Amino acid sequence: MIERKFGLGVVICIFNRNSSKILLLKRNEEKRKRNNADWGNVGGKVELGEKLIDACIREAKEEIGIELNPVKLRLIEIKETPFLTEIHHALHFVYATIIEEKERIILNDESEEYKWFDLDNLPDKMFDKKEDIIKIVNKEKEKKFNKLIPELIVNNVEKSINFYKDILKFKLDYERKEDKFAFLSFQGSQLMIQEKNKTWETGKLEYPFGRGINFQIETKNIDLLIKLLEKNNYPFFQEIRENTYKVKEESFRCKEFLVQDPDGYLLRFSEIL
Numbered sequence: 001m002i003e004r005k006f007g008l009g010v011v012i013c014i015f016n017r018n019s020s021k022i023l024l025l026k027r028n029e030e031k032r033k034r035n036n037a038d039w040g041n042v043g044g045k046v047e048l049g050e051k052l053i054d055a056c057i058r059e060a061k062e063e064i065g066i067e068l069n070p071v072k073l074r075l076i077e078i079k080e081t082p083f084l085t086e087i088h089h090a091l092h093f094v095y096a097t098i099i100e101e102k103e104r105i106i107l108n109d110e111s112e113e114y115k116w117f118d119l120d121n122l123p124d125k126m127f128d129k130k131e132d133i134i135k136i137v138n139k140e141k142e143k144k145f146n147k148l149i150p151e152l153i154v155n156n157v158e159k160s161i162n163f164y165k166d167i168l169k170f171k172l173d174y175e176r177k178e179d180k181f182a183f184l185s186f187q188g189s190q191l192m193i194q195e196k197n198k199t200w201e202t203g204k205l206e207y208p209f210g211r212g213i214n215f216q217i218e219t220k221n222i223d224l225l226i227k228l229l230e231k232n233n234y235p236f237f238q239e240i241r242e243n244t245y246k247v248k249e250e251s252f253r254c255k256e257f258l259v260q261d262p263d264g265y266l267l268r269f270s271e272i273l
Contacts, residue, residue, distance in 0.1 A: 002086065009092045010055045011043035011128075012068070013076070013136050016101050021118055022133065023099075024126070025063065025111040039117075040127035043092075052093050064114065065106030066099065071174045073097045076139045096136060150215060151192035153201065154263050157182060160193045163262050167232050168225060189217045208264020215267050222255050222271035229259060237266060242273070 014023040024039040032038050042063050046055040053070050060068045076094045084090040105114050117123060119137060122130050154160045157180040164170040164184050170191070175182040180195035196205060219225060226240060238258040244251050256270040 004089060006089045007091075008046040008052075009043060009090055010046060010052055010059060011041050011079075011092050011094045012056050012060055012073070013041050013094065013096045013133070014060075014064075015096065015098050015137070016116060017098055019098070019119075019137055021101070021116040022122075022137070023064075023105075024115060024117055024123070025107070026113045026115070027111055027127075028109065029112075031110065035127060036125070037127045038125040039115075039123045046093075052095075056095050062108055063110060065108075066103055068097055068099075076136050094136060096139070146190045149190045149192055151194055152261075152263070152265055153196045153205065153209065154193050154261075155196060155205075156262070157193055157195040159262050163234075164191070164193070167228055167234060169228065186217060187219055191215075208260060208266070210263075210265040213266070214258065215265065217267060217269050219269050219271050222257070222269055225269055226257065234259065 015021065016023075022041075024041065026032075026038055027035075027040055042060050044055070044059045044063075046052060047058075050058070052075075053073060056073055057068050057070060060066050073095045074097065076096050079092045079094055081090045081092070101116055107114060119134065122133060126133070152160075161172065161175075161182055161184075164186075165172050168186070170184040170186045173183045173185050180197070182193050184191045184193070222240065229236065236257055237260050240255055240257040242253060242255050244253050253273040254270045255273060256268055258266055258268045260266055
């Protein structure tokens with residue numbers, strides 16, 4: 001009876017800035033013959049005791065000579081191949097990231113050349129199917145930075161993170177603790193917060209910050225937000241109410257309330273009915 005083996009691997013799909021091209025490596029002759037394929041993504045086995053992100057960073061450093069930013073690595077899917085070979089059962093964690101096309105690529109002996117391919121002109125004989133690459137691109141595009149992202153100057157970044165993340169259940173996408181900066185998201189909305197450091201401050205900061213502006217944030221469950229605020233005894237600026245707004249020839253109704261964050265920025269949460 002043949003003894004079968006199980007292994008973990010990472011695949012890193014590397015796109016250019018607007019995700020119109022993908023970086024592929026032409027593998028060496030041995031790999032091409034063994035797999036009956038020419039072009040593939042960066043990737044390889046996860047070593048014993050190694051974290052997935054660390055494996056991505058190591059493989060990219062070894063194969064293309066680039067130190068990837070772990071913050072910009074996004075897990076797209078987990079792909080199981082029970083019969084990668086006759087004896088191998090593999091589980092691959094597929095990541096996506098973005099680098100500049102002008103980055104200097106240094107190949108190791110696993111590959112003979114590299115090339116940026118247009119997604120509508122992918123090569124034949126790839127390690128991955130073309131439709132799988134396109135699916136990965138579409139998933140990668142789902143998480144993009146919005147065209148407009150407010151960056152709020154705050155008095156205390158930790159206090160603000162507590163309000164947004166722990167009370168309102170925003171997602172903390174990443175932070176730069178050395179800069180006292182955080183990037184948060186909530187059901188498609190995105191927000192940056194930066195502890196004040198006398199940079200980009202156009203005048204004296206006094207409570208309430210952001211006078212004259214409110215940030216409308218759409219939510220799918222406004223009642224849950226109200227419960228979260230009440231549970232933490234957090235005051236409302238304006239209690240929940242129903243409003244009707246006219247847009248061209250149509251009208252739509254919504255439930256909304258307003259609340260101030262720890263520095264006084266006015267947030268208007270809205271659920272369309």
